[in-house]
Amino acid sequence: MGKLQPCTPGELNLYLLAKKQDNPDLSADEITRDYLTASFGSKGYPLVRAAYDSAFPFIMSVFYTLGNHTADHSRLNFHRPTIYSTHTTGEWYPPDQQMRFVGHNVNRWFHNYKDIINVLSFPVYKTDTAAMQKDLKWVLDSGWLNSNEMMSWEYLRYIIAEKDYGVQLAEGMLRNMIHASELINHPHQTDDLIHVFRRSLIVAKERRGAAKAIYGYRLWCKGKAFQTIELKKLILQGLDETEQMLDSIDQYPLNVPLGHWRWKRDRESFDIYKKAITQLGWKELKLFGIVGKE
Known part of the structure; x- marks a missing residue:
């Protein structure tokens, strides 16, 4: 195989499909190995392969939360109702196959609805609405959802552990790509990938910061017994981290590809979150607590 232009993990998937169509007997592992070796050389291959193999768990731990997607079109929108009602992971499985294992440093089994949606969903989204009746009548009829606020410290720690895992993966992927670029003859070829x-x-x-802030705030709104110094610190740290990353996005030195998700617009959701959490409460979602900065 001749020298190939380095590609993103997503582009590599397209290449895999094309090669499999030409030669169905080739395994995905063979195609991936040959392509990345031709692109990055035998020394760069192990580093790049490790980074590319992390792409899927990265997505599942950053844009998903405990197995349920919490980023419609990759946007920052933990508050979007369809995430918790009409576009849930459990919809793809029969009623008797709703248990799922979540790794990502969580490492336990959950029921898609009795556990994950019941806890992650804002209480107002678990009510018996027309949309729920249309798409999830079988879930309502099963009695799997409780209209009360079910967020707990246990689940908040699961969420944070998973988001920490996603950050660790991202750090490792970036570190591997930078190292790999130093091992090839034309390191500028990897600039876009880096x-x-x-x-x-x-x-x-x-997303880690926003998850701490949003789900921590939900716990805060359960009442005085939950409004500890530890939780307040966690929520404010989450807001600070999110804002710092949004500043990094605004100041990013390159234009980025545009699609359904335009990452500079994540600030629109963040402004809603920050104002609700620290100033006004979130009346639309029946959350009335305020986490002051004093």
């Missing part, structure tokens, strides 16, 4: 993984790290930290 930016891809650098942006991935920014987004992983942004």
